[in-house]
Amino acid sequence: MGDVSLFSGTFARGPVAGLVSAGAWLQALLDVEAALARSAASVGAISHDSSAAIGVACADPTSYDVEQLAGDAASSGNPVVPLVARIRERVGAGAAADVHFGATSQDIVDSAMMLVARQAVAAVTTDLAASAGAAAALAAEHRADPIVGRTLMQAALPTTFGLKAAGWMSGLDQAVDRLTSVAERLPVQYGGPVGTLAAAGPAGPAIRVALAAELGLRAPALAWFTDRTPVLDLAGALGGAAGAVATCSLDLVLLAQSEVGEVTEGEPGRGGSSSMPHKRNPIAAISARAGALRAPGLVATLMSCAAQEHERAAGAWPAEWETLSDLLRLTGSAAHWLADSLGHLEVHADVMGTRAAESLRQSGSGLALEVHVAAAAGQVDAALAGRGGRSS
Amino acid sequence: MGDVSLFSGTFARGPVAGLVSAGAWLQALLDVEAALARSAASVGAISHDSSAAIGVACADPTSYDVEQLAGDAASSGNPVVPLVARIRERVGAGAAADVHFGATSQDIVDSAMMLVARQAVAAVTTDLAASAGAAAALAAEHRADPIVGRTLMQAALPTTFGLKAAGWMSGLDQAVDRLTSVAERLPVQYGGPVGTLAAAGPAGPAIRVALAAELGLRAPALAWFTDRTPVLDLAGALGGAAGAVATCSLDLVLLAQSEVGEVTEGEPGRGGSSSMPHKRNPIAAISARAGALRAPGLVATLMSCAAQEHERAAGAWPAEWETLSDLLRLTGSAAHWLADSLGHLEVHADVMGTRAAESLRQSGSGLALEVHVAAAAGQVDAALAGRGGRSS
Amino acid sequence: MGDVSLFSGTFARGPVAGLVSAGAWLQALLDVEAALARSAASVGAISHDSSAAIGVACADPTSYDVEQLAGDAASSGNPVVPLVARIRERVGAGAAADVHFGATSQDIVDSAMMLVARQAVAAVTTDLAASAGAAAALAAEHRADPIVGRTLMQAALPTTFGLKAAGWMSGLDQAVDRLTSVAERLPVQYGGPVGTLAAAGPAGPAIRVALAAELGLRAPALAWFTDRTPVLDLAGALGGAAGAVATCSLDLVLLAQSEVGEVTEGEPGRGGSSSMPHKRNPIAAISARAGALRAPGLVATLMSCAAQEHERAAGAWPAEWETLSDLLRLTGSAAHWLADSLGHLEVHADVMGTRAAESLRQSGSGLALEVHVAAAAGQVDAALAGRGGRSS
Amino acid sequence: MGDVSLFSGTFARGPVAGLVSAGAWLQALLDVEAALARSAASVGAISHDSSAAIGVACADPTSYDVEQLAGDAASSGNPVVPLVARIRERVGAGAAADVHFGATSQDIVDSAMMLVARQAVAAVTTDLAASAGAAAALAAEHRADPIVGRTLMQAALPTTFGLKAAGWMSGLDQAVDRLTSVAERLPVQYGGPVGTLAAAGPAGPAIRVALAAELGLRAPALAWFTDRTPVLDLAGALGGAAGAVATCSLDLVLLAQSEVGEVTEGEPGRGGSSSMPHKRNPIAAISARAGALRAPGLVATLMSCAAQEHERAAGAWPAEWETLSDLLRLTGSAAHWLADSLGHLEVHADVMGTRAAESLRQSGSGLALEVHVAAAAGQVDAALAGRGGRSS
DSSP: OOSOOTTHHHHSOSSHHHHTSHHHHHHHHHHHHHHHHHHHHHTTSSOHHHHHHHHHHTSOGGGSOHHHHHHHHTTTTSTHHHHHHHHHHHHOHHHHTTTTTTOOHHHHHHHHHHHHHHHHHHHHHHHHHHHHHHHHHHHHHTTTOEEEEEETTEEEEEEEHHHHHHHHHHHHHHHHHHHHHHHHTOBOOOOOTTSSOGGGGGGHHHHHHHHHHHHTOBOOSSOOSSOOHHHHHHHHHHHHHHHHHHHHHHHHHHHTSTTTOSEEEOOTTOSOOSSOTTOOOOHHHHHHHHHHHTHHHHHHHHHHTTOOOTTBOSSTTTHHHHHHHHHHHHHHHHHHHHHHHHHTEEEOHHHHHHHHHHHHHHHTOSSOHHHHHHHHHHHHHHHHHTTTTOOO | OOSOOTTHHHHSOSSHHHHTSHHHHHHHHHHHHHHHHHHHHHTTSSOHHHHHHHHHHTSOGGGSOHHHHHHHHTTTTSTHHHHHHHHHHHHOHHHHTTTTTTOOHHHHHHHHHHHHHHHHHHHHHHHHHHHHHHHHHHHHHTTTOEEEEEETTEEEEEEEHHHHHHHHHHHHHHHHHHHHHHHHTOBOOOOOTTSSOGGGGGGHHHHHHHHHHHHTOBOOSSOOSSOOHHHHHHHHHHHHHHHHHHHHHHHHHHHTSTTTOSEEEOOTTOSOOSSOTTOOOOHHHHHHHHHHHTHHHHHHHHHHTTOOOTTBOSSTTTHHHHHHHHHHHHHHHHHHHHHHHHHTEEEOHHHHHHHHHHHHHHHTOSSOHHHHHHHHHHHHHHHHHTTTTOOO | OOSOOTTHHHHSOSSHHHHTSHHHHHHHHHHHHHHHHHHHHHTTSSOHHHHHHHHHHTSOGGGSOHHHHHHHHTTTTSTHHHHHHHHHHHHOHHHHTTTTTTOOHHHHHHHHHHHHHHHHHHHHHHHHHHHHHHHHHHHHHTTTOEEEEEETTEEEEEEEHHHHHHHHHHHHHHHHHHHHHHHHTOBOOOOOTTSSOGGGGGGHHHHHHHHHHHHTOBOOSSOOSSOOHHHHHHHHHHHHHHHHHHHHHHHHHHHTSTTTOSEEEOOTTOSOOSSOTTOOOOHHHHHHHHHHHTHHHHHHHHHHTTOOOTTBOSSTTTHHHHHHHHHHHHHHHHHHHHHHHHHTEEEOHHHHHHHHHHHHHHHTOSSOHHHHHHHHHHHHHHHHHTTTTOOO | OOSOOTTHHHHSOSSHHHHTSHHHHHHHHHHHHHHHHHHHHHTTSSOHHHHHHHHHHTSOGGGSOHHHHHHHHTTTTSTHHHHHHHHHHHHOHHHHTTTTTTOOHHHHHHHHHHHHHHHHHHHHHHHHHHHHHHHHHHHHHTTTOEEEEEETTEEEEEEEHHHHHHHHHHHHHHHHHHHHHHHHTOBOOOOOTTSSOGGGGGGHHHHHHHHHHHHTOBOOSSOOSSOOHHHHHHHHHHHHHHHHHHHHHHHHHHHTSTTTOSEEEOOTTOSOOSSOTTOOOOHHHHHHHHHHHTHHHHHHHHHHTTOOOTTBOSSTTHHHHHHHHHHHHHHHHHHHHHHHHHHTEEEOHHHHHHHHHHHHHHHTOSSOHHHHHHHHHHHHHHHHHTTTTOOO
């Protein structure tokens, strides 16, 4: 993950990179500490004055030095240890003991991770939905425009470009649904040093519920320090979303091949080459593909990291932080590029049609082109009808 | 994947290996062809005589030579091409043309893959549920038995063994839920050569619905030849299940360490060594871990394979077959071993308790052991109450 | 891994599948036990009579029941425990104590794994070298046959088909070199229960050296029970080989596209479809690609498994066995398919040439086609000259 | 990859993070352009005045705006397009045409990637060698200090701590060798738009040789635009190095467990906890482990990306940039942490010895402790002797 990269033009496109940045993480950590203070105060575990002081201390992430926090985090292994020390300095002796009430570092980092993930997932789904919408519009417009159906990269029999686009739409719609469902279940983390809530006293369970409500997260029955279900769910859903982007962007790149020429990316001023000015590269689809290619390895890392020891893992837990951030960023960037590509697509229906007719002739199929087209168009109509209220 | 391996004792434990074997796949392929014939007949697209003849030809997988089919499949790239040829020979000239009605190879393989996956997932979830149930029983029994809580592999503060077990239970329960939800949505595949349903004539959509009903699968709006959502969903859910098994089995191995000695696997006659007869290895937990370790790489493969070209992928599609079978087998084997380990666990609560008390003394914690224990036990009770009707 | 799969036509092509089968593993285990006996006898640690008896007992793998061994292995976690018991039964009381002299299970399994890997790698490199040779022949034949150079899948400027083939050759040659270098360094394993050689007595180090010589493996300074360098080296080199196969087979599939039509796979009777008899799919290249796609996930698994505890890992060690076997099998199968594809390739130089000339015209390049071609041909000549004595 | 992360304390330890930063990449890109100009001038292809002007323009990376370059790179898909435009502005009309002589973007990016990798690998190997040296020192010091040998996490028979450390040393030494060997073979990239060298005119091959010499890289026979052998070699070797770090750091974490207590990390002021001030976590070993855990997924990504189309890949090529940077950074960070942990290790030989003696008694082994220790010490001596001139 990273805030500055020479390659961010390709891999940090759209809003998600900012939502998983160091600043966004710091904001989330502070939001959790502040919400924890409010929650503890709401059940009488700390004073409202303390809560207010903590809220002030946590209000402005830019007032903290990210690089110094990151450096100081090395000796404890996570950034909450130095962050809590600084918050305590700010609130002064009166409220210092009330900061981080009943919590352990992992409570704060995991809850913040869920906040970061929720925001980032919302942005990813927005771009996936925009992609799906653009695909739906293409499906509707080209429902009956014939194109060669290609299997194993060989011309087979006619389909329509609309049905092809409907297939992209379907995968993207389902990716949105899967991610949305996961995002709705993301839980707060609150368990104290070893997950018993003992440090929070009798109010522990109530604070967990209040904290969840404050943050808009689910209140789980247990701390999930080493039960990484939420991370695994995110990993699976993001990997799936990247797959939906990958298959669509691959098709676009293939259709844009010089020898095929059935689509062109229509955004002007793009796709240039340092050595070949005559070229017009489908750079948005290529960039979508490039980002999506990087997802499966990160998913595997998160799944390998699910094996976490006892009440806090010695290595596998921190290994999630940048990995999940990268997975969110890359999936989001890929989705953003795909929406761009599909949203500016020039469809050369004439080229498609001519080739489809010629290919059908060579196939010896007994069915007329119209029959193939009507069948495909019927499928498109059914798929579009099944989308319900989704926008296109 | 494989039916015979020198290592199947460790990696093909329980029922799943059989459910993803060559025989199971062949059975599923034949089941799909037979169900397709019935479906086509039900809408009048082929005769009931043909359907009956095809049903007979597809009734007995053992009447086909798997090795020969596998060999013959090489030249077309999938086993349906030679299988359909053989079915046609069997039904004779009268019904030959009605075999494989309106279908393409991928219709049959993908639908069969869904049948295989559904059956295998059911077995995986049974063993996951058995593991969760055993963990729930441990949680209930030891709800108030203190144990050292360990963070970063260092003694921290007391928790209870029941709460530890409840954490395992929670991860396993959620893995069951996730897999069950995916299994319920698995779709039939039916689209014909390029997914338009044109080859099936006007009855195409009705045949898809009938085929789905015959096979107990969902009827999707579109063919999903290169929209691999169902495979991605399976990959994510199985990877998550393997993660739940991994974290639990890792804890068991750590608790069974000679220097810790807080649990022992109780199955007699196990865990021997070729050179050290005095040892007692927690072989079930180790075998569970070994299987689970192999899942993330396979998940990454399936997710990489989601990028599929046009109307049928040139390589990424076949790459799913053995990979998904292996992922099912290994997750199933790991879950089976885990249920075995948890179901025969000897818990040395006295060792746990003594160490927890000593550790608490060293920690300088201001809270009495009873307070820690009561808090943990309260968490256990809440988690068990939240399980509803699940068995333990 | 597996000996029978419905998909072995695609994924178990060529000799490697047999070399990593259950039978091959069993043979290797027996070879190691027999060689250990000879080595121990050679230094006087056991009698030559014992060695001879052990040799007889280990001579015929088919005299052992693989399935029963596999099943019995479950309770100890590896197949050597039951195998040694059976060998001891066969040799009788007189020599029973001399079986498995000074060894632990991992000595036998790891040494056998090196034997299996060495044989399989030899077969993989044979097929890679055959592929490289076929590519070299294409490079020589078509050194000056123009083809469109394509960047980002768009026509750019002319190159020659020979230079394209030389690029494939170069990657394949280097894959051969890397694998050969790794195979030459594969070490024997011999350390006894915890790697000290204590169980073998003072002759331990000499037995290790003798055993290495017997098996044609390297004698390492130390046991490498949990230092998995040899496995990591194999993983890296096989992953690299799969990558070389993948990029070449991808190019072939792209060149064979209906709209491109610059190559055709020439093997008759291949590439048929269940629904579209007019198609001619490049099934060998597709199958090569399918196999290669599955390698990276397996490499990741082996690398994740490098973290092994103390003197023998609780899970990560057994996880290597089938994974490495699969990686060998799939890389071997892919290399075999690639050699097949390249060896039967029909090159449509006329189509290539016409398109290259037309594309150059559109590019506005100031250089004549001859200049592009001559430059490319010069590169081909240099690359072929640099191959030295490799065959084409 | 990234230059600022809230988690850089853990994952960007040591020098490598800086060597793969945006600034380092920009420096390398400029170094390549400058060296190309010198090389072209050296063979008379451009004037020395042009070369000098280009050298001036490329001298100071900080004079370029990284963020703007990154942003502008989006529309072409790589940062060389905007960078070359800016260099041309700086050198003025006289030399503008001589900038980027005969090159394509990939020539510059790939050559820069090799420079970045070479520098980063040198730093990684320095820290690996420091780790190996520290392990060697431990091996020598504790060659005859008994410790329990543990198999499957169970006490087995005695070994010595020196032999354990020698095992770590061996894996680390081999990782150094493998990486060094790969780094010595890294090639320059120079081929022009489609790899023919045509754009450079007759001097093309000579410029490639000169450029290689200028940059200290190998001059390959061919451009390797889509033959990714160098990247695959790096991936394999870095994955192997991460594996060597992982197994050693895992052992350290296990030995440091409260219940084992055989080692402690000796660096003061480290390992604190936000909630449990009495704890002393082996934070360096944990951080090493955390970094190493993330390597296999990145290796898989690079290997998946080896399948690159034609003369420049549409997605898989850019996907390498951040992935390789991250793999270098994480392996380097992990190696740096490991050197830290091993270099400050407090070894509790008394605890080890007491437990080893007790464990031996329980084992019923017929051999005295001295025999086990002497055998182990002999192995240590052989391993240390075999290290030759490496420092400890």
